[in-house]
Amino acid sequence: MFTAFIRVRRYEPSGDRNRILQNHTLPNMFKKALFTILTLLLLVPVSLQAKRNIETLIVTGQNNHNWQISHKALDLILSNSGMFSVDIALSPASGEDMSSFRPDFNKYDLVILDYNGDAWPQETKDAFLHFVQHGGGLVIYHAADNAFADWDEFNRIIALGGWGGRTKESGPYCYFEAGHLVLNDHLEGPSGNHGRQCAYPVYCQSEKHPIVKGLPDKWMHGRDELYDSMRGPANIKELLYTGRADIMMGGSGREEPLVFTVDYGKSRIFHIMLGHAGDSLEKNPAMQCAGFQTLLLRGCEWAAKGRVTQKVPKDFPTEYQSSYRLDYKQPKKLPDKQPKK
Numbered sequence: 001m002f003t004a005f006i007r008v009r010r011y012e013p014s015g016d017r018n019r020i021l022q023n024h025t026l027p028n029m030f031k032k033a034l035f036t037i038l039t040l041l042l043l044v045p046v047s048l049q050a051k052r053n054i055e056t057l058i059v060t061g062q063n064n065h066n067w068q069i070s071h072k073a074l075d076l077i078l079s080n081s082g083m084f085s086v087d088i089a090l091s092p093a094s095g096e097d098m099s100s101f102r103p104d105f106n107k108y109d110l111v112i113l114d115y116n117g118d119a120w121p122q123e124t125k126d127a128f129l130h131f132v133q134h135g136g137g138l139v140i141y142h143a144a145d146n147a148f149a150d151w152d153e154f155n156r157i158i159a160l161g162g163w164g165g166r167t168k169e170s171g172p173y174c175y176f177e178a179g180h181l182v183l184n185d186h187l188e189g190p191s192g193n194h195g196r197q198c199a200y201p202v203y204c205q206s207e208k209h210p211i212v213k214g215l216p217d218k219w220m221h222g223r224d225e226l227y228d229s230m231r232g233p234a235n236i237k238e239l240l241y242t243g244r245a246d247i248m249m250g251g252s253g254r255e256e257p258l259v260f261t262v263d264y265g266k267s268r269i270f271h272i273m274l275g276h277a278g279d280s281l282e283k284n285p286a287m288q289c290a291g292f293q294t295l296l297l298r299g300c301e302w303a304a305k306g307r308v309t310q311k312v313p314k315d316f317p318t319e320y321q322s323s324y325r326l327d328y329k330q331p332k333k334l335p336d337k338q339p340k341k
């Protein structure tokens, strides 16, 4: 019931942009009944509401990536898990008036940024900072770390960014070498690069963090980009996964930080560079990867709640074999064809 209410106040993805759907699809009687039930729910002791879904807002609408696919895939992954109620905040199109784009971040437990576009109005920036700095969980997904290169506070929130005109002034190159993050490479040069897409192994660099606890030290990620040469304040709190950017594929040749949390006051910020969107929901291997979906769900729960209750799924990729969830759902049973152990 609660989920149904949430769904009708999502932003309209296909109609007028930046407009919240009103409950116009619901008959008046039903609306009144729903209002009464929700009022009663508010009176239920907090202990009984403890298992409510995590209220989540995906911010999208402008990106040099296929945001029309990525935000739907993110929504499917989260909604299908049964743990999240998802709304979409859809910005005006690039070049349009942004002044009315004012998502109410504070209504949510969790915000996922799938946005790389025009600057937000000052009120929206202020509201976003207030959300992040006052207990709201944040997930930076893939090209969201390309956004807002000249917004200093945003760069501290993402720790590392790429493209968007970032230079030496944005911070050092940050990569992983001999078991440590290198944070003192202040060479001149642009920020942001990736080689040709391929499946590649990722390496866990943290055994204890709740997001990665129980996951293999090494697993084969589905076909994706691998971001390298990222720059920024590099205020990484806990490095979770790295990947080697193969020089033969056009990468840096270095081991790159790909998944981490950010050291930003008491905020819980999960940054995942994986998940380049494909041409369609059906052809979207980076986001259909069971490993990506598992990390995303765990990172989202941790950012919102500070803990992870999810078990390691049985279809998780192995050291040498990727594993895909074509329908963005964790299978109830293992598929017949099992990855090689």
Ligand code: ZN
Residues within 6 Å of the ligand: 065, 142, 143, 225, 276, 277
């Ligand atoms: Zn990409």
